[in-house]
Amino acid sequence: MQKPIRLAALAVAALHFVLFSGAPARAVTPPTGPKFAHDTSDLRADSRVRFGTLPNGLRYVVLANSEPKDRASLRLAVVAGSLQETDAERGIAHYLEHMAFNGSTHYEPGTLVNFFQRMGMGFGNDTNAYTSFDRTVYLLELPDTKAPTLTEGLTVLNDYAGGLLLLQQQVDKERGIILAEKRTRDSIDYRQRLAEYNFVLGDTLLPHRFPIGETETIESFQREHFTAFYDAWYRPERMAVIAVGDFDPAAVAGQIAGTFSTLAARAPARPDPGLGSIPAFAGTRAAYLPEAEAPAASVSIQSIVAIQPESDTVATRLEKLPRTVALAIVNRRLSILAKKENAPFSRGVVYASEGFDLFRNAGIDLTCQPAQWPEALALGEQELRRALEHGFDDAELREATANILNSLEQAVRTAATRRSDSLASGLISALVNDRVFTTPDDDLALFKPALEKITAAECLAALRAAFDAPGRYLTVMGNAVVGPDLASGREPASPADIITAAYEKSRATPVAAPEAVADAAFAYTGFGPAGEIASSEHVADLDLDLATFTNGVHLNTKKTDFEAGRIYINVRVGTGQLTEPRDQPGLATYINSTFLAGGLGKHSADDLQRILAGRTVGTGFSVADDALVFSARTNRDDLLLQLQLIAAHITDPGYREESDRQARKAFEQFYTRLRHVPNGPLQLEMPRLLASGDPRFGVPAQAELAARTLAEARAWLAPQFATGPIEIAIVGDLDPAAARDAVARTLGALPPRDAKPELEAERRAAFPEKPFTRNFTVETEIPKGILALYWPTTDSRDVGVARRLSLLTAVFRDRLRVQVREKLGDTYSPSAGSMPSDTYRDYGVLVSNVTLDPAKVEIVGQTIAAIADDLAQNGVTEEELERARLPILTSLRESARTNAYWLGSVLGAAQEQPERLAWSRTRYTDFEGITKAELDAFAKKYLPSERAFRAIVTPAAK
Incomplete structure (x- = not known):
């Protein structure tokens, strides 16, 4: 996988840290001449998009789009982020984004989230925002596209743009939430990325403007700081409104003009800051950036050179195509090498991209065990040099170009039903990065002829150009130990010198051309004679078909128009973890990590990737609670091939040793990570404790997993694959007759299948008799903890109960937001969820989880318990009930037009559990009819705080 924008991508979102992976980041200055990239490019913008600029300089982009039906995605993009801050303002762009939800011209402080909920919008899902280096973006997913709803949505965005109150009381209230978010987002990965930025980009502004900011500045901000930044940067010419949805684009463009035309600058503009410089040097610069708590070590060889801005044109896009192909080939080589016996690394990636119109970053990264960093560094250096010296063969070229071409063709097939939120994100990326928003058809027309003519020599030249800098940055990070060989008797060298010496030693090793690929x-x-259908039924009101083949295989299909050119497949086999051998704990986890990596009897996983290049096939696999589950996404042309691939995994799995080698490397890193993060005990300890020690629950102990073998996996899986029950669900843009025929020739042709056993004894699970509190510690320097409370509930066999628990949980979650986040300010994103089991009888849990300052565990725990007790004793309010219900109803309406819902909730086990069809018919009306009295009864039954199990995780004392 290509690793785009490695150094230009780190951003802090209002609700997430995100690594952008789209178009190259551009300079932060808004356009002063042409307003859109296509104004001066020979690339043609999508003709369906309306682009416009208001007299005040604000730009708008409007696109009519029918998926999801009757909904709209609105965005306000501000071309200003953390790079616009001064030293004294570090973190204010992100803090200001939070303040947008704390009072504006039309929405008093504390009312906006409630207003959204009454409109049928969920906080976080439908109303969100993020801040990055070069932009701040506000997002709204409207529940419908009626004119009043669109007016309200645009009014909210207009308030963000120019009507924020920024009251001192609200500034002070939000400060704790910002600091809580900073604590929540603090991680080893974040610290390593910051250290790497400082090493390779220390002469630029980027390492000094991570969007989350600094504690000292966050604690010092007052109202006047916000108004100064807001007035200077939230200016019409730096803003754009994006609207994508199922509406009349002319009418929406008119609404945008009517709403935003009066927006005006409130203060003089500040000049955009200089981003700094990229020093040119020859030779190497090395750094050792240790993090003892990291799950693994990593080595990196990078080149960074200064670049000049370039326009988005036909020529520039075609110029980068050979580089894309070359990177894909080298990454395939690394993937193959990682599976070799004694490979000194577990995964690797080579990348090249441009950032901020400032630099080009190209490099290779490898992840390895702590002691193997010298060998990993050498392998990375030699494989990169092998490619740069010897280039590529035609078979590698064919595979890479076939995959890229297939991706372009799939984009064309699926273009008609792209979702509005995805299109809105693409439009923002194009607008802020000064790129042309082209259509998939035009992209295919541009790149296909070039891909058909591209040569290995062109790809080699492009790779050499990407790495043409005379200097290299060398980094060794993570839990690697870089130290002198004290036994040598020589004077100790610095870590940087040791790294450089290892690199130079590798450079002296000749490399040969890679072996030819066959x-x-x-x-x-x-798979034998095609199977025949023994019985079939068309369910008219749900427009789906149920069939059973003579061999006992069940097939459930539904043709939809939700996603053009896509077909989703789910195949359930056998009994899953229900029958995992009790004397082999961790076997299911082991299989999840090894099964697909083992390939097939006649093809390794790497062989399959090469053989299937250019085809839309690929298989997921997991051991679920009650079945072995294969999943896939394909299209009409490749449906038969996809089913052949799944049938091959069932009839002739590979169980190759290379899969075991890969898995064990990953296990070591996984458990190392869990030992140093607060949620580690919640994965390792609590699930099994809550299930009275049942080994099928939670993550197995490291020693248990280490004891598992491929022989055990084969012995447990073989009988399930040979005769276990099979139920297939196929949903999407399919030809029903062709789908039945493809199944008949593959899974329908297999030997007869057993009926699904009841396994009532295996379905028993139980909480301990008495609630307990467990205190855990983790070895970490990061000052944060976790408090989790678990209330036992029940299973999901009575869907009415499950739905009422879900709605009750939504009310509980909202109270957590108000009491723990907004009032206390002691946590950033308190969560609550209801998880009734669909496998284990009378077993389920309602869980609340908060990340916090370890010193605040007691007060936050008391607050959560008080919320639960108040619900248990006094119930919910009618107003809370409606605010919780309306966003759920919105999501239900939307999910009914998604393949994921029909595949996962209805058809996946529709014949094993026929009641799922009835559930589908009643879900909306049932949620509509839920009453306060019902929720009060469930709260009284399940939520008293004395019923809760507790887990408290804090850093170990130093």
């Missing part, structure tokens, strides 16, 4: 054909096209 072509092969897929070996699994016949």
Whole structure:
């Protein structure tokens, strides 16, 4: 996988840290001449998009789009982020984004989230925002596209743009939330990324403007600081409104003009800051950036050179195509090498991209065990040099170009039903990064001829150009130990010198051209005579079909128009973890990590990737609670091939040793990480404790997982694959007859299947008799803890109960937001969820989880318990009930037009559990009819605080 914008991507969101992976980040200055990239480019913008500029300089982009039906995605993009801050303002752009939810011209402080909920919008899901280096973006997902709703949405965005109150009381209230978010987002990965930025980009502004800011400045901000930044940067010419949805674009463009035309600058503009410089140097610069708590070590060889801004044109896009192909080939080589016996790394990636019109960053990263960093560094250096010296062969080129071309063709097939939120994100990226928003058809027309003519020599030249800098940055990070060989008797060298010496030693090693790659054909096209359908039923009101083949395989299909050119498949086999051998704990987890990596009997996983290049096939696999589950996404042309691939995994799995080697490397890193993060005990300890020690629950102990073998995996899986029950669900843009025929020739042709056993004894699970509190500690320097409370509930066999628990949980979650986040300010994102089991009888849990300052565990715990007790004793209010219900109803309406809902909630086990069809018919009306009295009864039954199990995780004392 290409690793785009490695150093230009780190951003802090209002609700997430995000690593942007889209178009290259551009300079932060808004356009002063042409307002859109296509104004001066020979690339053609999507003709369906309306682009406009108001007299005050604000730009708008409007696109009519029908998925999801009757909904709209609105965005306000401000071309200003943390790079616009002064030293004294570090963190204010992100803090200001939070303040947008704390009072404006039309929405008094504390009312906006409630207003959204009454409109049928969920906080976080439908109303969100993020701040990055070069932009601040506000997002609204409207529940409908009626004119009043659109007016309200645009009014909210207009208030963000120019009507924030920024009251001192609200500034002080939000300060704790910002600091809580900073604590929540603090991690080893974040600290390593910051250290790396300082090493390779220390002469630029980027390492000094991470959007979350600094504690000292966050604690010092007063109202006047916000108004100064807001007035200077939230200016019409730096803003754009994006609207995508199921509406009349002319009418919406008119509404935007009517709403935003009066927006005006409130203060003189500040000049955009200089971003700094990229020093040119020859030779190497090395750094050792240790983090003892990191799950693994990593090595990196990078080049960074200064660049000049370039326009988005036909020529610039075609110029980068050979580089994209070359990177794909080298990454395939790394993937193959990682599976080799004694490979000194577990995964690797090579990348090249441009950032901020300032630099080009190209490099190779490898992840490894702590003691293997010298070998990993050498392998990375030699593989990169192998590619740069010897280039690529035609088979590698064909595979890479076939995959890229297939991706372009799939984009064309699926373009008609792209979702509005995704299109809105693409439009923002194009607008802020000064790129042309082109159509998938035009992209295919541009790149296909070039891909058909591209040569290995062009790809080699492009890779050499990407790495043409005379200097290299070398980094060794994570839990690697870089130290002198004290036994040598020589004077100790610095870590940087040791790293440089290892690199220079590798450079002296000659590298040969890679071995030629042989072509092969897929070996699994016949599974016996095609099966016949023994019975079938069309369910008219749900417009789906249920069929059973003579071998006992069940098939459930539904043709939809939700996603053009896409078909989703789910295959459930056997009994899953219900029958995991009790004397082999961790076997299911082990299989999840090894099964697909083992390939097939006649093809390794790497062989399959090469053989299936250019085809829309690929298989997921997991051991679920009650079945072995294969999943896939394909199209009409490749449906048969996809089903052949799944049938091959069932009839001839590979169980190769390379899969075991890969898995064990990953296990070591996984458990190392869990030992140093607060949620580690919640994964390792609590699930099994809550299930009275049942080994099927939670993450197995490291020693248990280490004891598992491929032989055990084969012995447990083989009987399930041989005769276990099979139920297939196929949903999407399909031809029903062709789908039945493809199943008949693959899974329908397999030997007869057993009926699904009841397994009532295996379905028993139980909480301990008495609630307990467990205190855990983790070895970490990061000062944060977790408090989790678990209330036992029940299973999901009575869907009415499950729905009422879900709605009750939504009320509980909202009270947590108000009491713990907004009033106390002691946590950033308190969560609550209801998880009734659909496998284990009478077993379920309602859980609340908060990340916090360890010193605040007691007060936050008392607050959560008080909220639960108040609900248990006094119930919910009618107003709370409606605010919780309306966003759920919005999501239900939307999910009914998604393949994911029909595949996962209805058809996946529709014949094993026929009641799922009835559930589908009643879910909306049932939620509409839930009453306060019902929720009060469930709260009284389940939520008294004395019923709760507690887990408290804090850093170990130093």
